[in-house]
Every structure is written in structure tokens, then in C-alpha cells.
Amino acid sequence: MTNVLDQSAGTSWNAYNADTVEFTAGMPTNSIDLSVYSPPFSSLYIYSESERDMGNVDSHDEFFATYRHLIREKLRITKPGRLTAIHVKDLVFYSNSSEKGDRGLYHFTGECIRVHVEEGWTFHRLITIWRCPVKEMQKTKSDRLLYKNFRTDAARTGGGMPEYIAVFRKWNEAMENTPAVVHPPSQFPLDVWQEWASPVWMDTHETNVLNVGAKNDEERHLCPMPLDLTQRIVLQYSNPGETVYSPFMGIGSEGVVAVREGRKFLGTELKPAYFKRAVRNLQSAEENQTAGDLLDTFSGDAA
Amino acid sequence: MTSHVLSANTGILPEYADLIARKAVAFTPRGFDQIPDLHPDLFPHQRAVTEFALHAGCAAMFLDTGLGKSFSALEWGRVVVEKTNKPVIMLAPLAVGPQHEREARRFGIDAKYIRTADEIEGPARIYITNYERIDNFLVNQFGGVILDESSILKSFAGVTTRKLISLFSQTPYRLCCTATPAPNDHTELGQHSAFLGIMDAPEMMSRWFIADQQNAGKYRLKKPAVKAFWRWVASWSRCVSLPSDLGFPDDGYVLPKIRTYEHTVKADRTINAGEESKGKLAGQQRLFRMPDTSATAIHAEKRLTCQDRADLVAECVDSDPEEQWLIWCDTDYDADAVAERIPGAEEVRGSMQLSLKESRLDAFAQGSLRVLITKPSIAGYGLNLQGCARMAFAGLSFSYENYYQAIRRCWRFGQKREVEVHIAMADTEAAIKRVIDRKSGDHLAMKHEMQIAMREAAANSRVLQTYEPKQEATLPAWISA
Numbered sequence: 152m153t154n155v156l157d158q159s160a161g162t163s164w165n166a167y168n169a170d171t172v173e174f175t176a177g178m179p180t181n182s183i184d185l186s187v188y189s190p191p192f193s194s195l196y197i198y199s200e201s202e203r204d205m206g207n208v209d210s211h212d213e214f215f216a217t218y219r220h221l222i223r224e225k226l227r228i229t230k231p232g233r234l235t236a237i238h239v240k241d242l243v244f245y246s247n248s249s250e251k252g253d254r255g256l257y258h259f260t261g262e263c264i265r266v267h268v269e270e271g272w273t274f275h276r277l278i279t280i281w282r283c284p285v286k287e288m289q290k291t292k293s294d295r296l297l298y299k300n301f302r303t304d305a306a307r308t309g310g311g312m313p314e315y316i317a318v319f320r321k322w323n324e325a326m327e328n329t330p331a332v333v334h335p336p337s338q339f340p341l342d343v344w345q346e347w348a349s350p351v352w353m354d355t356h357e358t359n360v361l362n363v364g365a366k367n368d369e370e371r372h373l374c375p376m377p378l379d380l381t382q383r384i385v386l387q388y389s390n391p392g393e394t395v396y397s398p399f400m401g402i403g404s405e406g407v408v409a410v411r412e413g414r415k416f417l418g419t420e421l422k423p424a425y426f427k428r429a430v431r432n433l434q435s436a437e438e439n440q441t442a443g444d445l446l447d448t449f450s451g452d453a454a
Numbered sequence: 455m456t457s458h459v460l461s462a463n464t465g466i467l468p469e470y471a472d473l474i475a476r477k478a479v480a481f482t483p484r485g486f487d488q489i490p491d492l493h494p495d496l497f498p499h500q501r502a503v504t505e506f507a508l509h510a511g512c513a514a515m516f517l518d519t520g521l522g523k524s525f526s527a528l529e530w531g532r533v534v535v536e537k538t539n540k541p542v543i544m545l546a547p548l549a550v551g552p553q554h555e556r557e558a559r560r561f562g563i564d565a566k567y568i569r570t571a572d573e574i575e576g577p578a579r580i581y582i583t584n585y586e587r588i589d590n591f592l593v594n595q596f597g598g599v600i601l602d603e604s605s606i607l608k609s610f611a612g613v614t615t616r617k618l619i620s621l622f623s624q625t626p627y628r629l630c631c632t633a634t635p636a637p638n639d640h641t642e643l644g645q646h647s648a649f650l651g652i653m654d655a656p657e658m659m660s661r662w663f664i665a666d667q668q669n670a671g672k673y674r675l676k677k678p679a680v681k682a683f684w685r686w687v688a689s690w691s692r693c694v695s696l697p698s699d700l701g702f703p704d705d706g707y708v709l710p711k712i713r714t715y716e717h718t719v720k721a722d723r724t725i726n727a728g729e730e731s732k733g734k735l736a737g738q739q740r741l742f743r744m745p746d747t748s749a750t751a752i753h754a755e756k757r758l759t760c761q762d763r764a765d766l767v768a769e770c771v772d773s774d775p776e777e778q779w780l781i782w783c784d785t786d787y788d789a790d791a792v793a794e795r796i797p798g799a800e801e802v803r804g805s806m807q808l809s810l811k812e813s814r815l816d817a818f819a820q821g822s823l824r825v826l827i828t829k830p831s832i833a834g835y836g837l838n839l840q841g842c843a844r845m846a847f848a849g850l851s852f853s854y855e856n857y858y859q860a861i862r863r864c865w866r867f868g869q870k871r872e873v874e875v876h877i878a879m880a881d882t883e884a885a886i887k888r889v890i891d892r893k894s895g896d897h898l899a900m901k902h903e904m905q906i907a908m909r910e911a912a913a914n915s916r917v918l919q920t921y922e923p924k925q926e927a928t929l930p931a932w933i934s935a
Contacts, residue, residue, distance in 0.1 A: 153927050154925055155925050156924075158928070169927065170921055203921045220469070415932055417929075
């Protein structure tokens with residue numbers, strides 16, 4: 152029996168405070184329509200002091216040894232023909248963390264793709280998310296972005312770091328039996344599609360995140376998943392009423408988007424503090440959703 | 455509303471469970487679950503560390519001088535003897551053994567100071583001997599081992615330390631006791647962790663330390679690892695500078711005042727003034743000597759001022775004849791010069807027979823010897839000499855630790871009177887004092903940081919939060935395959 156530390160539910164969402172690998176392993180096969188989330192970026196951030204935290208690792212190898220279990224279970228619970236989308240980026244490393252003493256990039260995105268493919272997923276799509284290098288420079292003061300270096304020693308300079316959404320599909324003979332995801336042209340005209348089909352999303356905002364609701368004494372999420380990215384993925388790859396899963400829901404960003412868009416949501420989070428905030432965010436998303444429906448109804452009547 | 459119950463997954467993911475287990479770097483306690491009633495005279499902080507060490511099975515007590523390490527260690531040993539019905543061996547620095555035996559007697563703990571294996575007989579008890587005598591014993595007969603003043607491992611040759619580690623690697627219960635380590639002293643912590651069978655020093659180094667780019671061969675704690683490192687250290691040790699570190703009141707643990715007097719010898723700078731070695735004036739005789747801080751220069755300087763410094767020390771001792779005096783020298787010629795001037799003074803030096811050293815140190819501790827001359831490297835560690843409140847340094851070396859430990863023999867909890875420290879030095883040696891003062895400041899600052907980290911770590915005594923989910927998860931009705 153899978154046990155959890157805590158759980159909570161609304162009418163269209165269930166949230167679990169649990170180790171995501173164990174929890175996912177206990178879920179029924181072919182039960183999820185779409186999963187979307189941002190995995191821990193290897194050891195870039197340590198979110199909690201739990202030994203179960205995938206970010207609590209000494210090396211990238213150790214991270215992937217653990218993450219691989221989730222990737223495998225995620226494939227099993229996903230309906231044939233459906234997708235998983237992960238929000239990732241590459242990682243900069245510095246001399247003090249490198250055996251060779253060099254500085255450069257770790258292609259975390261590539262490793263994620265490789266391990267998904269190794270575990271049976273089909274690599275389906277890679278969206279590049281443009282991020283402003285000037286803002287990045289101001290935030291990180293990275294050697295790679297300094298004009299000073301560009302003038303004097305440009306071999307040290309790199310460029311801005313984009314984010315990516317890597318999408319994978321569960322390719323399976325039974326996929327014909329899974330209902331298709333459809334987009335009525337009245338709601339999704341051609342220009343919407345042309346925008347979403349862009350290989351580089353230039354117009355999304357890294358600041359479009361859920362963190363604003365943090366109370367003063369609450370720890371802010373280190374790296375919440377942007378809502379606008381999630382929304383496009385949820386809308387493009389699932390039908391209303393279907394189930395969206397996030398194995399790393401954090402403070403509930405993916406859940407809030409899923410609920411707002413009329414999907415069902417299932418999520419797990421290891422850190423009790425984040426879990427509690429996710430529950431609060433999901434509750435208020437559901438209340439607003441109901442209020443929103445009423446408003447829609449009224450305006451519809453008036454028209 | 456009906457709900458699905460998640461399918462059982464225990465055992466589905468053995469590999470994943472293995473991974474998680476390896477990640478948990480917390481030391482797993484391997485001691486006793488049930489700890490019997492401990493000695494009623496233990497102070498609360500002593501009780502806390504003793505219980506912790508018994509529970510851990512292999513542990514270190516980092517207790518600052520005077521906080522009652524030996525009582526806690528003896529009580530730990532008593533319980534191990536009782537639980538295992540095997541003797542426990544306690545290794546102590548020279549001349550500290552009899553002191554422990556007396557302390558044990560005072561508290562009614564069965565401990566015997568011995569020099570050879572034939573003295574082991576009768577019911578299981580604690581046996582105390584010196585590190586130097588370890589070869590006299592077969593260690594596999596002991597249920598437990600206590601290293602007293604275990605920071606002494608540092609001063610042993612690498613071979614000796616490795617031998618000790620391997621000798622006791624099969625002993626089920628192991629305890630190390632020493633003062634709080636210097637925070638940057640990874641060698642000491644690594645040796646302790648290796649001796650206790652917790653983690654090998656190289657693994658410890660690679661996990662939490664990085665090579666200092668500026669100083670070849672030096673390592674420092676990785677910045678993001680500071681908390682994790684001390685949390686790990688706190689999983690197998692308790693570090694106490696004051697009882698309040700463990701949340702107990704500090705009543706009775708306020709040290710008396712210490713007064714330091716510097717006596718300066720005006721060195722005659724016309725002796726060995728030398729000549730200019732370079733530049734325009736090369737070859738020209740100098741009027742005055744120009745001492746610097748190189749080791750050779752310091753030694754030459756010390757020889758020149760030896761007699762004058764000994765005069766100063768003797769004056770101090772003569773002017774306060776009712777008091778016991780402990781005189782620290784750095785070299786044999788300093789010791790000789792001081793001994794000549796003070797009738798009745800006895801010396802303990804490295805080349806002497808073990809038994810003679812021991813009896814002289816013991817006589818001083820008991821108060822029957824008034825003036826003892828020795829070196830910090832011989833008697834600076836472990837001895838409780840709080841009966842004595844006067845000490846003199848016939849000179850200083852650059853070792854802050856030696857200086858600190860030497861002072862701590864008398865200036866420790868239990869000392870009721872103000873302690874006077876007299877330092878005789880030549881004006882040409884001022885550089886040494888400046889170095890000592892600077893190191894003292896560094897030490898205090900780093901120790902403060904470590905104490906904060908250790909205090910936090912001890913408060914949530916587990917290294918990583920363990921994951922013990924108790925609620926059975928229920929899936930919503932709308933989820934279906």
C-alpha cells in the first residue's frame with residue numbers, strides 16, 4: 152500500500168505530500184492523460200533536507216539514477232499516445248565544482264532527453280523558451296555575459312541561457328483507443344496554432360509564476376514553473392476534463408493552471424511547506440474557477 | 455464517493471530504495487536502545503552526551519576542558535561493561551591515567567589503571583592505560599574502547615594512528631573524547647570519523663571539502679556543504695563549549711579571570727649584528743642585529759636571550775613562593791636554564807622513562823611538587839591541574855594550539871582562583887606574540903560559526919529528514935485506467 156505523509160483533495164484535484172517515485176509506482180497503469188512539470192535541476196537547488204529530495208545529490212549521475220525510476224513509472228501510468236512535458240534548462244558549472252578545473256555548460260536538457268528515450272519514451276518536440284540575456288546578466292553576474300569580457304577576453308563569453316520544454320510521447324499500439332485531443336477552430340483559430348507551433352517561444356515571461364501568494368514568513372519557491380508555459384502545454388496536449396499529473400508540483404503551479412482550464416489535476420510534493428501552499432493555491436483556484444463559471448454563465452445570459 | 459486505493463508497491467522498487475539508502479549520509483546509531491539509569495551526579499549536559507554516545511554506540515564527545523569529559527566517558531564505559539559483560543579499555547595520555555582512576559573511585563565506578571596485560575583479572579571492568587602501552591594488550595578481549603584526549607591522534611605519526619584505527623576496527627563500542635576541535639581541522643575530524651568506523655577520511659574529504667586553490671595541499675569546507683557537514687558531524691558527536699550549547703543552564707561554568715603578564719627582556723642587539731648581505735652596503739658590518747620571523751632567526755634569537763628569560767621566570771616564581779608554578783619551555787636548553795635557577799623544581803622531558811615522567815606529573819597534580827618544568831607537547835594535553843593558578847612561559851612558539859592547551863591545564867572549569875600567566879620574551883620575539891594573538895582571534899571566530907552550526911544540528915539530531923509516511927493514500931474516483 153502506498154503511504155503518504157499527508158493528502159488533500161478538492162472536487163477536481165488531489166494533492167499528496169509524498170515521495171513521488173513511490174507514489175507514482177502505486178498509480179494505476181494508463182491512468183494519466185498528460186504530465187507537465189519542472190524536475191529538480193539535478194543538484195542546482197536543494198529544495199529540502201529530505202533524503203528523498205532528488206535535488207539532494209552529490210552528482211548528476213546520482214540524480215539520474217533516481218529520476219530514471221520516475222521516468223519509467225510515468226511512462227507506465229500515461230495513456231498510450233499521450234505525452235509528458237518537462238521544463239528544463241542547461242546548467243553552468245564553475246571551476247570549483249569541476250574535477251578538471253574548467254568552466255562550461257552541463258547539457259542537462261540533453262541528458263533528460265537521453266534518459267527518457269532510454270526508458271521507452273519517444274522524443275517528440277523541443278521548444279526553446281527565449282530569456283533576456285540582459286536580465287540574466289543582472290541577476291547572475293555570470294562571467295559568460297559580461298561586456299567587460301566581451302571587450303577584453305571574448306573566449307570567456309558565452310551567451311544567454313534559454314529554457315526548454317522537452318515533450319515525449321508514449322508510443323504504443325493501443326494508442327488508437329485513446330481519445331484524440333481536439334481544438335475547435337472557434338476557440339483555437341489558425342493564428343493561435345501558428346504562435347504555439349513556433350520552435351522558439353519569444354513571448355512568455357519568467358515572472359509569470361505563482362509565488363506572489365507567499366505569506367511573509369513563508370519560504371518562497373526557489374524556481375516555480377511559469378504559468379504561461381504550463382497553460383500552452385495543457386491546452387495543446389489535453390482535452391477539458393482530462394487528468395493532468397505533476398510529480399513535482401511544488402506550490403501547485405501546474406495544478407492551478409489545470410484547474411483553471413477545466414482539467415482534473417493530480418500532484419505530489421515531498422516538501423511539507425510547499426505541499427501546504429499547493430493545497431491553498433489549488434483550493435483558491437477551484438473557488439475562482441466556480442466563480443468564473445458563474446460569471447461566464449451570467450454574461451452568456453445577458454448576451 | 456468511492457475511491458480507489460493505490461496498489462501496493464512495497465518491494466516494487468528495491469533498486470530505488472537502495473539508492474535512497476546510499477544518499478542518507480546520516481550515521482546510523484549502533485548502540486543501545488534501552489539505556490539504564492545513569493549516575494545521579496552527572497550534570498544535565500554530561501547525562502545528555504553520555505546517553506547520546508551510548509545510543510550511538512560509536513561516538514565522539516567534543517567537550518571543552520573542564521566540562522566533565524572523563525566522568526561522562528567513565529559512565530559510558532561502565533554501561534558498556536554492564537551490557538556486554540566484557541572489559542572496556544580506556545587509552546589516556548601519559549600521567550592522566552591515575553587521575554581518571556581517582557575520578558572513577560570518587561563516583562564509585564569500577565576502573566583500574568594498569569600498565570601490562572597481567573593486571574587484567576577478575577570481573578569485567580574499565581581498564582585505563584596509556585597510549586604508549588597499547589602494544590601490551592590484546593585488544594579483541596575488550597567490548598569497548600575509549601580514547602581519552604583523542605586529538606592526540608594528530609600528534610602521532612601516521613603509522614601509529616592507522617594502527618590504532620585498524621586495531622579497534624572490530625570493537626563494537628567506541629568512544630572518542632576531546633576538546634572541541636578547531637573548526638578547520640579536517641584532519642582531526644577525519645581521524646575521529648575513521649576511528650569510529652563512521653566514514654573514511656578520504657570519503658569525508660571528497661564529499662564536503664575542496665582543495666584550496668591558493669594553498670596547495672590545503673582543503674576547505676565547500677560553502678554549500680557547511681551545514682550538511684556539521685549536521686553529519688552532529689550525527690555521531692556532541693560538541694559542547696558550554697552547557698547552554700545543549701540547552702542547559704551555564705550556572706557554575708563561568709571561568710575565573712585570567713591575567714596575562716608579558717615580561718620583556720631587552721635583547722642586546724649588538725651581538726651577532728652581522729653584515730649587510732645585499733645592496734650597496736653589502737659586506738659592511740651592521741651596528742645592530744635585525745631579527746626576522748624565519749625559523750632559523752627565531753631560534754638564534756632564542757638562544758641569545760635564553761639566560762635572561764630564565765632569570766625573569768625565576769623572579770616570578772620567587773616572588774610568589776606560596777604558589778605552585780607550572781613552567782612551560784619550548785626547548786631543552788630553556789628548561790635547563792630555568793631548572794638551574796629554581797631549587798626544588800623538577801622537570802619532565804621527552805627523553806625520560808615513562809614511569810618517572812608519570813610520577814612527577816602526578817606529584818604536581820597532587821600538590822606535592824611545587825614547581826614543574828615541562829613542554830606543552832608533553833604535558834599540555836589532558837591533565838587537570840586546576841589546583842595550580844600560576845604559570846610561566848619561558849618563551850613562546852608559533853603554535854597557538856600548544857599555547858591554548860597549556861593555559862587550559864589550569865584555566866578550566868573547577869579552577870576557583872584567578873589564573874596568572876607570565877610570559878617571558880625578548881623584545882626581538884614580539885612577532886611570535888603577534889602571530890599567537892592573531893590566531894587566537896581567528897580561532898574564536900571560526901569556533902563560533904561551528905558552534906552555531908553544531909547547536910542547530912544537535913537540536914534536530916537527525917541528519918536528513920527520514921521519510922516515514924503513515925497515511926494510506928486514496929486516489930480520486932475520476933482516475934481510471
